[in-house]
Amino acid sequence: MKNNFFNELLIEGEFSVYNDYQFEVDESFLFNEDKPLKEMTGQELTNKKIKEELQLHKPFFESPIEGYKYLVASNKENAKQYKLSAYGHVFYTELAKLDITDQKKVLNFVKTWGLPTQIKTNNTSRKKGTDIEIDMMSLHDFRTKFGFFDAYFDSIRKLHNVETKIIGNVKKTSYEEFSQHFIDSADLIYHYKPSYKEGEPVALAFFEDMFEYAYLFLNLAIFKKAEFRKCENCDNLFEVTHQRQKFCPVTPGRKRSSCEMAYNNRLKKLKKKGD
Numbered sequence: 001m002k003n004n005f006f007n008e009l010l011i012e013g014e015f016s017v018y019n020d021y022q023f024e025v026d027e028s029f030l031f032n033e034d035k036p037l038k039e040m041t042g043q044e045l046t047n048k049k050i051k052e053e054l055q056l057h058k059p060f061f062e063s064p065i066e067g068y069k070y071l072v073a074s075n076k077e078n079a080k081q082y083k084l085s086a087y088g089h090v091f092y093t094e095l096a097k098l099d100i101t102d103q104k105k106v107l108n109f110v111k112t113w114g115l116p117t118q119i120k121t122n123n124t125s126r127k128k129g130t131d132i133e134i135d136m137m138s139l140h141d142f143r144t145k146f147g148f149f150d151a152y153f154d155s156i157r158k159l160h161n162v163e164t165k166i167i168g169n170v171k172k173t174s175y176e177e178f179s180q181h182f183i184d185s186a187d188l189i190y191h192y193k194p195s196y197k198e199g200e201p202v203a204l205a206f207f208e209d210m211f212e213y214a215y216l217f218l219n220l221a222i223f224k225k226a227e228f229r230k231c232e233n234c235d236n237l238f239e240v241t242h243q244r245q246k247f248c249p250v251t252p253g254r255k256r257s258s259c260e261m262a263y264n265n266r267l268k269k270l271k272k273k274g275d
């Protein structure tokens with residue numbers, strides 16, 4: 001791929017992953033709804049309205065008060081960091097395979113990657129330069145953004161699953177037209193600011209949250225016509241970065257692919273049984 005604005009964006013900074021996270025509920029939503037409207041405070045009326053709107057959505061995390069749940073960093077000691085530039089091509093496929101109806105899986109994901117979205121009123125998430133530190137996330141916000149991302153990533157899944165059909169379409173138009181349509185279908189915002197690197201002007205990338213980061217790397221994959229493969233362990237798609245790769249890539253804080261280890265362990269057990 002020729003050099004262009006997007007693949008030349010300078011991606012600096014690190015993402016903080018805290019020691020532990022826990023689910024919390026905003027109790028201001030637990031008001032008595034039978035109270036006459038006249039007697040409700042302004043906050044209660046607002047909450048009632050939000051609550052009614054939220055109920056239009058499919059229940060999330062089974063709790064009747066799901067919309068008011070938060071994931072919060074509960075232990076901020078010894079936070080770990082990972083480099084955004086090193087894990088960009090891994091993060092978006094890991095996000096795409098997350099089952100957000102399973103609280104345990106969401107928690108494990110967050111313990112590896114940190115919180116994907118942040119409460120907007122909190123302006124302290126980026127304390128220095130391009131680093132991202134998020135210590136509180138609304139599950140409603142996360143669910144909404146995840147829904148859009150999942151639908152967007154579905155184009156990649158379809159392209160991979162029914163390859164012949166889609167390639168048929170691609171031939172009729174062209175890869176560029178197809179990818180342009182794909183890219184247009186998401187409401188993407190990229191942030192950057194002019195900077196210098198080794199005396200040369202560069203565009204330095206900023207991310208408000210992990211979804212922006214995921215969209216950028218997914219689009220870079222489309223631009224360079226990256227190859228996707230299905231992991232031999234979990235059957236999810238990952239971006240191929242070296243030709244012999246059979247499993248989902250290594251995630252921050254690990255030395256080996258957890259899918260590769262799970263696959264090998266299963267194989268060992270099968271062999272034992274066969275003996």
Ligand SMILES: [Zn+2]
Binds near residue numbers: 231232233235236248
């Ligand atoms: Zn896998």
